[in-house]
Amino acid sequence: MKLDVVSIFVDDQQRALDFYTRRLGFTVSADVPLGEHRWLTVIDPDRPDGTQLSLEPKGHPATGPFTDALIADGIPFCVLGVADVEAEYTRLTALGVTFTQPPTAMGPVVVAVLDDTVGNLLQLAQRVD
């Protein structure tokens, strides 16, 4: 069994696509028109067989209050592994990305938390050996 697709609820699919590709560096894996919305997934270009991230529209009425509550308390929706959190923080800040938590040592990891501009926080994590 393989973790094929995980979903994140976004305010706007087009803005999400711009952020996840142009800022974070993912590439489009699937982009299928489905009426008002799209089946839209992105993937790590270095792992074409890896897990896809589905940029899911907030169609269900529970999704808005759910993501609003998480973001208010600074809780990231998922974790992105990076080689160097400090370097990503510098790179992304220069691109205008907002962080709610700068790089912080937390035992075996260095973490930072950023705003994906479409209603979610994402944690960057670097393992420290």
Next chain:
Amino acid sequence: MADIYRALADETRRALLDELLQRDRQTLFELCSKLAMHHDLTPSRQAVAQHLDVLEAAGLVHSERSGRYRFHTIDTSPLVGILDRWPPRKAEQ
């Protein structure tokens, strides 16, 4: 001002103040992580939010809504009242 003694009479709340002294504008999520990593304290997020409410009622913490997030910042000025009441004085031996 009356609440300040009760606010300080709890280990978790003192640890929160310790962490907030390190940097202003921290989220509930970050503070929960730091309680666990630095203080070996793992209350629920709900409990930490309530501790922050007590600190805020005592004027020791300010929470500020900034866009879609809420940040917490320390304010040590109420502590001055304690020193005003009991200024440092050493017993003469």
